[in-house]
Amino acid sequence: MRYQHQRFPFVRPPDLDGRGVRVPVLIVGAGPVGLALAIDLALHGVKSVLVDDGDSVSVGSRAICWSKRTLEIFDRLGVADRMVEKGVTWKVGRLFHRDKEVYNFDLLPEPGHKHPAFINLQQYYVEEYLIDRARDFPELIDLRFKSKFVGLTRRADGVTAEIETPAGRYKLDTDWLVACDGVRSTVRALLDLDFVGRTFEERFLITDIEMKAGFPSERWFWFEPPFHVGQSALLHKQPDDIYRIDLQLSPEADPDIERRPESVRPRIAAMVGDRPFEIDWISVYTFQCRRLERFVHGRVVFAGDSAHIVSPFGARGGNGGIQDVDNLAWKLAAVLDGRAPERLIATYDEERIRGADENILNSARSTSFMTPKSSMERIFREEALAMAATEPFARRLVNSGRLSLPCSLDGLSLQSDDDGFEGGLAPGNPCVDAPIVDPLGNRAWLLDEILGDFLVLSFGHPVDVPDGVAQLTVVAGPADCADGHTRVQDVDGLTARRYGGIPGSAYLIRPDQHVAARFAKPTAGKIGAAMERALGKEAA
Amino acid sequence: MSEGKLDTTFRLGTRGDDVYAALIAAHDGLSDDESTRLNARLVLMLANQIGDAQIVIEAIDRARAIGPSGPQAEH
Ligand SMILES: Cc1cc2nc3c(=O)[nH]c(=O)nc-3n(C[C@H](O)[C@H](O)[C@H](O)COP(=O)(O)OP(=O)(O)OC[C@H]3O[C@@H](n4cnc5c(N)ncnc54)[C@H](O)[C@@H]3O)c2cc1C
Numbered sequence A: 001m002r003y004q005h006q007r008f009p010f011v012r013p014p015d016l017d018g019r020g021v022r023v024p025v026l027i028v029g030a031g032p033v034g035l036a037l038a039i040d041l042a043l044h045g046v047k048s049v050l051v052d053d054g055d056s057v058s059v060g061s062r063a064i065c066w067s068k069r070t071l072e073i074f075d076r077l078g079v080a081d082r083m084v085e086k087g088v089t090w091k092v093g094r095l096f097h098r099d100k101e102v103y104n105f106d107l108l109p110e111p112g113h114k115h116p117a118f119i120n121l122q123q124y125y126v127e128e129y130l131i132d133r134a135r136d137f138p139e140l141i142d143l144r145f146k147s148k149f150v151g152l153t154r155r156a157d158g159v160t161a162e163i164e165t166p167a168g169r170y171k172l173d174t175d176w177l178v179a180c181d182g183v184r185s186t187v188r189a190l191l192d193l194d195f196v197g198r199t200f201e202e203r204f205l206i207t208d209i210e211m212k213a214g215f216p217s218e219r220w221f222w223f224e225p226p227f228h229v230g231q232s233a234l235l236h237k238q239p240d241d242i243y244r245i246d247l248q249l250s251p252e253a254d255p256d257i258e259r260r261p262e263s264v265r266p267r268i269a270a271m272v273g274d275r276p277f278e279i280d281w282i283s284v285y286t287f288q289c290r291r292l293e294r295f296v297h298g299r300v301v302f303a304g305d306s307a308h309i310v311s312p313f314g315a316r317g318g319n320g321g322i323q324d325v326d327n328l329a330w331k332l333a334a335v336l337d338g339r340a341p342e343r344l345i346a347t348y349d350e351e352r353i354r355g356a357d358e359n360i361l362n363s364a365r366s367t368s369f370m371t372p373k374s375s376m377e378r379i380f381r382e383e384a385l386a387m388a389a390t391e392p393f394a395r396r397l398v399n400s401g402r403l404s405l406p407c408s409l410d411g412l413s414l415q416s417d418d419d420g421f422e423g424g425l426a427p428g429n430p431c432v433d434a435p436i437v438d439p440l441g442n443r444a445w446l447l448d449e450i451l452g453d454f455l456v457l458s459f460g461h462p463v464d465v466p467d468g469v470a471q472l473t474v475v476a477g478p479a480d481c482a483d484g485h486t487r488v489q490d491v492d493g494l495t496a497r498r499y500g501g502i503p504g505s506a507y508l509i510r511p512d513q514h515v516a517a518r519f520a521k522p523t524a525g526k527i528g529a530a531m532e533r534a535l536g537k538e539a540a
Numbered sequence B: 001m002s003e004g005k006l007d008t009t010f011r012l013g014t015r016g017d018d019v020y021a022a023l024i025a026a027h028d029g030l031s032d033d034e035s036t037r038l039n040a041r042l043v044l045m046l047a048n049q050i051g052d053a054q055i056v057i058e059a060i061d062r063a064r065a066i067g068p069s070g071p072q073a074e075h
Helices: A032-043 A068-077 A080-086 A123-134 A186-190 A261-272 A316-336 A343-370 A375-388 A494-499 A524-534 B016-026 B032-050 B053-066
Strands: A023-028 A048-051 A065-067 A088-090 A092-097 A100-106 A118-120 A141-144 A148-155 A158-165 A168-179 A195-211 A219-223 A232-238 A242-249 A277-292 A300-302 A435-437 A443-445 A455-459 A470-475 A486-490 A506-509 A515-519
Touching: A023 A032, A023 A158, A023 A316, A032 A048, A032 A068, A032 A123, A032 A141, A032 A316, A065 A068, A065 A316, A068 A080, A068 A316, A080 A123, A088 A232, A092 A375, A100 A375, A118 A232, A123 A141, A148 A186, A168 A186, A168 A316, A186 A300, A195 A261, A195 A343, A242 A261, A261 A277, A277 A343, A316 A343, A375 B032, A455 A494, A470 A494, A486 A494, A506 A524, A515 A524, B032 B053
Parallel strands: A023 A048, A023 A168, A048 A141, A092 A219, A168 A300, A455 A470, A470 A486
Antiparallel strands: A065 A118, A088 A118, A092 A100, A148 A158, A158 A168, A195 A242, A195 A277, A219 A232, A232 A242, A435 A443, A435 A486, A455 A506, A506 A515
16 A cells, blocks of 8 residues: 655745744754754754755655664654554565575574664655654744745854745744755755765666565565676565565666666566566665765754765665764754853764764675676675675675664763773763663663663662762662662663673763763762763863 | 784794695686686685784785785885
């Protein structure tokens, strides 16, 4: 059953009648990244106006693979349950060379996590759920469709944006403008900024087909399959009996011919045999692995595809953008309410450029493996594939995409050094989930308790924390909170093990669920200093 | 994690000539293409056996520096 696109009406904004007010944040673009940002800001109590030139969600399925870390972020935003329920959960990938399976991998071999390694869910569903969620904050999120950003004037303390609508143009003053307007970003063009990096000549034909087939919920990738000689192919299952099929095209292929249904049909038929299918969406995608040199330009900040773009293998485009949001929202909120200096925003550049570079590196390497340029590169690839059937080490060299993992912010300026802590999670890592029992005696998940502001996660017993800082203590026995301290009970010692949490030790967790610091022997003074640092108050 | 430090002193004990001879014999009767492929498999297998990525990278750099296409070796 195909997705029915709902049209959102244009609503005349007060700005057109001279009743506009200055807003803290203007978000340009209501793709997954812009929508997630508006929601995250709202959860921090920050108002935003979100403008989008369209009046519906994504036309094609586009980003379909959402990673565990993204689901954890979406959970914080309040949309993950719906996504997981609708999505196709998977964790096993299979790799075929010609007609033989050479390797399979399990992306989440360990139990005791709320979210799966991946779900597949079409971008239009993700956007629909995010829009529904945004509507829960009518006071904080002003979502404006058919509103195209067309111009800007920059000042030291903000931006005046120009918005074009069916009812005319208006100007809107904002403290911060976040460009989430995708790969063809108007904001980027108006600032005259370029992407640096690499564009590949190869193209992929990306199609969604509707088909009844009992394929398992796995990622299947072929090198040189019999049905698409000499090239690569990828098959992913999506909800609603929709399958995503990616077929590599040679550099000489003409995209205008390839995207015609009469060209696509025989290619798909060769793959799926005589099963009947309907073509739902066709797109020809050129690989790029590029980014802006900087994401922060005064009061204009770039997030998602407007800031960086990767080839799709590894699902690092959509997921990378959601991680941008995770990093940016609390920082904007802290700066806007005066708790942090503006310098904190510069650390978004530092931290997310590291993430983007990791995504670009991984995606570029996968793409290179799929599209060898020299005869020697081809030989190494062919021999690695040939050995993969019998030699375990070679399977790990075969690169059909290294699937999105969160990057570590270890060693960057907001994180404090270890305080004699051993094992567990180094500063800069995202928190790892684990099962717990909450104070009411219910089975729950650790990450669901790490929400909102900075939090001290202590082990064994509560520790001294600076005034006003929340604390959560993980204990081995029942979670008794009678003394006013919030405790949760560890299950099978998993939290203590995953965090290396010996009694008396503690972590300082950022609002984006990343470790800012950890302490073998915490004191309120040390925690306070680490928090100042994590708020950008201390020069790196 | 890797520590690096490629060791270019002789490490094959009394069997250096055996290894060299085995390598040459392995290419007997192979076409250039087959030989190139054999070498590729060997390189990947040995790199894995070394197990220390930094040493492998140092070896790659060193071998490249000595060859005719690389910059002049430093001695
Ligand atoms: C054909 C195709 C296939 C893809 N396949 C995959 C995949 O398989 N896996 C994967 O991870 N990623 C894939 N991607 C990439 C993925 O879709 C993006 O990474 C993701 O959508 C980025 O989200 P975003 O919110 O930054 O940008 P977008 O989703 O592009 O959203 C940008 C929004 O800004 C709006 N906008 C643009 N200009 C203006 C303006 N001037 N004023 C107002 N609004 C504006 C647009 O209408 C749009 O709604 C694919 C992309 C394409 C195009």
